[in-house]
Amino acid sequence: MEPENSLRERLVDVGVDLVMSEGAASLGLREIARRAGVSHGAPRRYFPTHHALLSAIAHRGFADLGARFAAAADATAPPRAQLQAIGRVYVGYALEHRGMFELMFRHDLLDSERHGSDRPRLRESTLPLFELLVGLVTRHRAERDAAHRPGQDAAAEPPPAVTVAALWSNLHGIAQLWAWGSLQLVLDSAPSDGAPVATRPGPADRLDQLVTAVLDTHLGPVHA
């Protein structure tokens, strides 16, 4: 009863391990089969195509990310703190598990093409995560406005969904560009300002500074 459909799970397990340790480029169909101890034709019984297997692996990545989101969002904390924690988790996950993160958004490797409109499509995995963020932003704004004098400025804030989309995109872009190497280069070239080399912040500090700045930018000033 417990091994269920053994090989199917085992292939995905092997794929997850492989992409974590060796990167997305090593996820050959034959390589996965080899490491699972079966012949190269075996996966075909469970996954009609290579892309289908990769999609199943990527799906595990989204599930993992969702679990980390839930763990980071301590419901007793104020919404703003939760949003910050989630933001850090997102960037941290992308950089810690580069291969998996890359796979998750490589549309050319996933059979997301609209050939069958049914089935649990992969893109929709991000929807619940998105809605969690929208709820947090809404709550955050409500609490902020309650503590503030009413009838103040509040010059036409964008709707929460737009703010969340902007925030998400920003974190995603940071993760991509940082992994690609462009941001390090670019942040190291400019703002030295004559500081002694010894006290100059390291790359990890720069990244954290950037993430913090982005969070503040999208959620409004920390205010008081």
Place this chain on the structure above:
Amino acid sequence: MEPENSLRERLVDVGVDLVMSEGAASLGLREIARRAGVSHGAPRRYFPTHHALLSAIAHRGFADLGARFAAAADATAPPRAQLQAIGRVYVGYALEHRGMFELMFRHDLLDSERHGSDRPRLRESTLPLFELLVGLVTRHRAERDAAHRPGQDAAAEPPPAVTVAALWSNLHGIAQLWAWGSLQLVLDSAPSDGAPVATRPGPADRLDQLVTAVLDTHLGPVHA
């Protein structure tokens, strides 16, 4: 005299055309050679490996993008308007030439690995573009502060380089996620607010709304 090193250029030309029309997945070494009318071993005389050829193609993409930046940044316009124009150009380029944009940031296809520290590395192509933006942000802030009453709030703005990195990442993330399909899904699910379907904004409008909001968020309120 004019054809110079004919085949080298021709291979890159063919690759650019191919990636524009068929996507990054169709950039096989043999396919490029085929379309250039030479045998599959010919490219090797000019590009030691497949990755080297792809890197040359991607380099053209960065040059193209830089030219569009320059064209969009009308020096007589205020810096803020220039920044907005550049931002729109970036997202527009990414969505209009998906294949090229994908290739440009596919580190696994480009031989950007630090095996030789010389040579024009691909990542550094983004540096002049970045510096252009830093200059514009600096000028924008200077003009804004000059028109404003001094000694005002201005609660600890991040340095220009950080603001530019944040803005760039945001545009990049929007382009990625929009191309991936997640943002459409997510922006269509939430903010209908009971508007009649006929007047509901189309996807292109939603994207433009998002880009505008992001620009405002990072550059500060349009103020007056």
Place this chain on the structure above:
DNA sequence: GGCGGCAGTAGACACTGTCTAAACCTTCGC
């Protein structure tokens, strides 16, 4: 006890990127 069907195997096929040896073609020295 033979039988059906499922799980997995093994080989073929077309294709890929890399490498090597052979042919080609231009250009220079005599």
Place this chain on the structure above:
DNA sequence: GCGAAGGTTTAGACAGTGTCTACTGCCGCC
């Protein structure tokens, strides 16, 4: 003008890939 030299390009081999198909075990079931 001719022959040798050089850099270009070709064609084939090689290992590897994803897909497809025929085949083999093996299990439970009537």
